[in-house]
Amino acid sequence: MTSPTTPSEPPLDETLEEVLAGGARPPVGRYRLDLATGEWAWSDEVYVMHGFDPGQIVPTTPLMLSHKHPDDRARVDGLLRRAAETGQPFSSVHRIRNAHGMTRTLAVTGQGRRDPATGRVTELFGYFIDVTESHREAAARDATASIQASAERRAVIEQAKGVLMVVYSTEEEPAFDLLRQASNLANVPVRDIAQTLVHLFSGPDVTAFPTREAIDKFLDNPVESPDA
Structure with missing residues (x-):
């Protein structure tokens, strides 16, 4: 099926999307x-x-929990305890206070691995995704309006790419291609698709990472409200 033509955008947007297709490294880390x-x-x-x-410190569970925002700490602790017991896939969106006292918002997703001999869950593994808007205040202070807008669009597209890389176990370029395909399908700019996708896992009322099925549904019909 032939996809609709993406609306023409200013040269700044076209340049931005070309850069992101190759892409700077998105804020995704393994644990x-x-x-x-x-x-x-x-x-x-x-x-x-x-x-x-x-490598500066040895990360431990008490250290991890000490960095969780006080309002989110008990919820994250409970989530990890349940995951350690069941080994089932889990997810959370929560705030941390980093070593410099800055508050950041992270999405974490993972699952357990069992010892084949005993059947007990021996480890948890997965990904952290930093969903904090990158350097918004610095951009607002130091950049012109057009550069500021470009930085904000880049941040949200990078976040959306990072989510798709984790959910579909893919690399940066295929993840960006998924955003571009959804853009063509909805006939709206890539940045708008990315913004809506980011809202699925970082909105003010979100406490769990969206399932793959939810993201599949969104990418197949991006013009429909995520809450529909």
Whole structure:
């Protein structure tokens, strides 16, 4: 089936989308939690999200919980405990206070791995995604209106790409292609598709990462409200 033609956009948008097709690295990091020791293995991105240099500290469960926002800490602790018991896939959207005292919003998704000999859940593994809007205040202070708008569009598209990379276990370019296809299908700019997708997992009332089925439904019919 031939997709509708995407509306023409200003040269700035066209340039932005071409850059994102190759893409800067989205704010996505991997983790693994050893349930026997309580120690976490973080990729470099997760250290940075928490305000540390890669390898600067040894991440543990008490350290992780100490960085959770006080209003979200009990919920995240309960989520991890249930995941450790069941091994079932889990997700959460919550706030942290990093080592510099800055509040950031992270989406975390993962599942358990069982010991084949005992059947017990021995570790949790998955991804963190930083869904904090990147440098919005700095852009507002230091950039012209057009550069500020470009930075905001880039941030939301990067976040949307990161989500699709995790959900579909794909790379940056295929993830961007999914956004472009949805854009063609809905006949709206890629940035609007990305903004709606980001709202699915970072809106003010969201406490769980959307399921793959929910994202499939959105990409197949992006003109329909996510809440419909």
